[in-house]
Amino acid sequence: CPRSRYMTVELESGELRLMRELEIGDRVRVSPSKFSEVFLFSHRSETCQPVSFIRIETARGQFISLSPKHLLMVNGILRRAETVKVGDMVSSMENNSSENIFDSVIRISLVEDRSLYNPHTLDGGIVVNGIQASCYTGHVPFRLAHLALALDRALYSITGSSVTGSALHDSPPLLIRALWIIPSVLYG
Known part of the structure; x- marks a missing residue:
């Protein structure tokens, strides 16, 4: 999840x-030529326990802070933030x-924050502080x-409302695990 206090989206x-x-419905940049609607938040909290993030800084002065397992585009492929190297x-x-x-990545450091936000777009990607990332983590394969x-x-596209809604960030961890386990059992 991206660290939210200093993270901006376009x-x-x-x-x-x-x-x-x-907010749900905001259209944000997801790639150089594409925007997509935010349809849910899997995390949305300003009061959570301290969380460690990996801060990645680039030669052009951009930075992004993500949870270690969060995915971003590195060397042309999606990789976990924890695997990024200078x-x-x-x-x-x-x-x-x-x-x-x-x-080019010029510096990697660990930072802590108490805020945790992870907006999901219909596209599945998001550009944060000018750096292209995924809305997903590496806990589950991206396609899954x-x-x-x-x-x-699909239901959000038709009704404008998310079925999952706030369940991902307000529910007990068991529900969150079930949401990921069921498709993996069905689709291998």
């Missing part, structure tokens, strides 16, 4: 918004730009995680 209007200020290339872009740039939320995405 809305389709070009406005930058703090992640903690995002010298790796992350996919980044300037605000209001449709150009994708590969930016995206499949697990397929019905919710």
Whole structure:
């Protein structure tokens, strides 16, 4: 999950918004040329226990802080934040730009925060502080995680409401595990 206090996303209007200020229905940049609606939050908390994040800084001065298992585009593929190394290339872009740039990682550090936000877009990706990331973590394979939320995405597209809603961030861990285990049993 991205660390929210200093994380911004670009809305389709070009406005930058703090992640903690995002709302369901906001259209955010997910790639250099695409925007997608936020349809649910799997985490949305300002009062959680301290959480460790990996802060990744780039040669162009951009940074992103994510939970160790959160996925982002590194060297052209999705990888867990905990596997990123100095010298790796992350996919980044300037605000209001449709150009994708590969930016070299120059520094990696651990930081702590008490806020935890993870908006999910219909697309499954999100650009945070100009760096392209996934809405998913590496706890479950990306395709399986995206499949697990397929019905919710479809119903949101029709009704404008998420079936899962706040269940992912307000429910006990058992429910969260069940949401990921059921599709893995059905689809291997």
